[in-house]
Amino acid sequence: QQARIGVTGLAVMGRNLARNFARHGHPVAVHNRTVSRTRDLVAQYGDEGVFLPAETAEQFVASLERPRRLVVMVKAGQPTDEVIEEFAPLLDRGDMIVDGGNAHFADTRRREASLRERGIHFVGTGISGGEEGALHGPSIMPGGSAESYAALGPLLEDIAAKVDGVPCCTHVGPDGAGHFVKMVHNGIEYADMQLIGEAYDLLRHVGGQKPGEIAEVFRTWNGGRLESYLVEITAEVLAHTDAATGRPFVDVVQDQAEQKGTGRWTVQIALDLGVPVSGIAEAVFARSLSGHADLRAAVRGMPGPGETWLDSAAHDRFADDVEQALYASKIVAYAQGFHQIQAGSAEYGWSIEPGAMATIWRGGCIIRARFLDRIRAAYESRPDLPTLLADDYFAEALGGAQDSWRRVVSTAAQLGVPVPGFSAALAYYDGLRAERLPAALIQGQRDFFGAHTYRRVDREGSFHTMWGEDRREVEA
Numbered sequence: 001q002q003a004r005i006g007v008t009g010l011a012v013m014g015r016n017l018a019r020n021f022a023r024h025g026h027p028v029a030v031h032n033r034t035v036s037r038t039r040d041l042v043a044q045y046g047d048e049g050v051f052l053p054a055e056t057a058e059q060f061v062a063s064l065e066r067p068r069r070l071v072v073m074v075k076a077g078q079p080t081d082e083v084i085e086e087f088a089p090l091l092d093r094g095d096m097i098v099d100g101g102n103a104h105f106a107d108t109r110r111r112e113a114s115l116r117e118r119g120i121h122f123v124g125t126g127i128s129g130g131e132e133g134a135l136h137g138p139s140i141m142p143g144g145s146a147e148s149y150a151a152l153g154p155l156l157e158d159i160a161a162k163v164d165g166v167p168c169c170t171h172v173g174p175d176g177a178g179h180f181v182k183m184v185h186n187g188i189e190y191a192d193m194q195l196i197g198e199a200y201d202l203l204r205h206v207g208g209q210k211p212g213e214i215a216e217v218f219r220t221w222n223g224g225r226l227e228s229y230l231v232e233i234t235a236e237v238l239a240h241t242d243a244a245t246g247r248p249f250v251d252v253v254q255d256q257a258e259q260k261g262t263g264r265w266t267v268q269i270a271l272d273l274g275v276p277v278s279g280i281a282e283a284v285f286a287r288s289l290s291g292h293a294d295l296r297a298a299v300r301g302m303p304g305p306g307e308t309w310l311d312s313a314a315h316d317r318f319a320d321d322v323e324q325a326l327y328a329s330k331i332v333a334y335a336q337g338f339h340q341i342q343a344g345s346a347e348y349g350w351s352i353e354p355g356a357m358a359t360i361w362r363g364g365c366i367i368r369a370r371f372l373d374r375i376r377a378a379y380e381s382r383p384d385l386p387t388l389l390a391d392d393y394f395a396e397a398l399g400g401a402q403d404s405w406r407r408v409v410s411t412a413a414q415l416g417v418p419v420p421g422f423s424a425a426l427a428y429y430d431g432l433r434a435e436r437l438p439a440a441l442i443q444g445q446r447d448f449f450g451a452h453t454y455r456r457v458d459r460e461g462s463f464h465t466m467w468g469e470d471r472r473e474v475e476a
């Protein structure tokens with residue numbers, strides 16, 4: 001018997017993906033550099049389906065039906081190149097190497113181009129949902145050629161999460177498109193988590209509520225338009241009590257957030273593409289700030305505001321205000337992420353359909369949410385939508401939220417609670433909707449010190465003012 005697909009790299013992700021294939025009735029070849037992992041997998045889960053264990057690369061390749069579909073789930077970076085170099089010489093033209101690791105899309109583009117020359121399809125694939133997702137149905141974002149998707153898509157769609165019967169997997173676009181979209185997905189995830197964190201912080205330190213009470217607030221919100229996996233697990237975490245001390249779990253955890261790097265990549269690439277992902281950037285910076293224990297220790301205890309209370313009217317509506325601010329800021333974070341996807345798609349010629357990305361994020365992944373249906377609908381009704389903010393539904397939601405949003409941001413500033421996510425999102429909204437921006441003044445400054453020229457509102461062309469002379473305007 002031959003395997004329909006093979007997985008090499010059997011740590012948590014690879015093992016669970018292999019089991020997912022097997023559970024769906026696809027005979028799966030399994031291989032790992034350290035053979036014991038392969039043996040353990042078959043010993044523990046062999047009864048879940050048909051596994052074809054291989055101890056050598058040659059054995060592994062020989063056990064795959066053609067064209068071969070080989071999924072690589074190893075540590076991202078150098079190991080991926082090493083594994084490609086190990087297997088590529090054993091493959092034939094038309095075979096597929098699927099990289100399901102968290103690769104940088106630029107690496108994926110490089111690998112795809114080099115393997116294409118050798119006649120091998122390289123399919124950089126974003127996989128979201130962690131180990132549980134890998135086993136029970138992840139959100140899958142495959143790049144690579146349309147031809148490779150024809151051979152791979154049905155298998156991937158089979159093991160992906162389903163929402164309303166629709167698989168959370170679609171062909172994203174050529175070469176690095178899949179890993180690019182996965183990267184932006186992670187950037188949005190950072191923003192989503194930061195915004196939820198700020199909402200909690202406000203309810204706690206301005207609203208004066210205890211973690212258990214705030215858990216209830218999040219539970220209520222999860223029954224409304226904020227319904228999402230992240231809001232759901234937030235309630236769980238906040239309701240949890242530390243067994244050792246009897247204190248709220250959230251109070252015994254060190255307040256220094258970690259990161260693996262995909263959020264940082266999102267911001268780095270956004271800067272290159274000239275896309276203002278300020279909400280995502282603030283989320284990445286907020287994690288970084290939290291980790292600077294030395295700086296925090298040096299400044300702790302510096303003066304804050306005198307007032308630390310809300311009047312009773314403001315207090316009564318505070319939780320509602322925070323819900324509005326959270327929803328509005330979340331819309332902005334997604335608008336920024338989708339802008340980046342569209343900019344990347346234009347830059348690299350990927351023809352990514354933004355609505356399709358919202359569709360495949362509805363299940364399986366960390367940012368799965370009811371909200372994504374709105375985004376899908378927005379792009380469905382208007383495929384050329386310049387920004388999500390301009391969609392009727394979102395525009396109305398932002399308009400309805402703005403009073404609360406402003407109250408929350410100004411209250412936070414007055415009372416000294418940092419809300420970089422909420423305020424960056426509000427500044428983005430106000431920046432985009434402004435009639436005039438001070439960028440005109442900046443152009444004047446640039447022309448003054450560097451003769452960088454400017455354009456006028458009333459005439460075509462570029463102009464320069466002779467600032468150091470008689471301030472005559474000349475056409476540049």
Ligand code: NDP
Pocket residue numbers: 008009010011012013014032033034037073074075076078079082083100101102103127128129130131
């Ligand atoms: P790890 O990232 O911890 O990688 C361990 C696996 O890589 C092992 O199978 C290991 O083999 C193999 N490996 C490492 N170096 C080499 C090498 N030079 N040659 C051959 N094999 C090598 O495993 P995970 O399962 O956590 O993740 C796999 C991939 O999936 C990563 O790229 C990760 O970024 C990505 N990912 C992870 C998610 C998660 O939630 N963990 C979510 C989505 C994607 P050995 O047993 O021999 O050491």
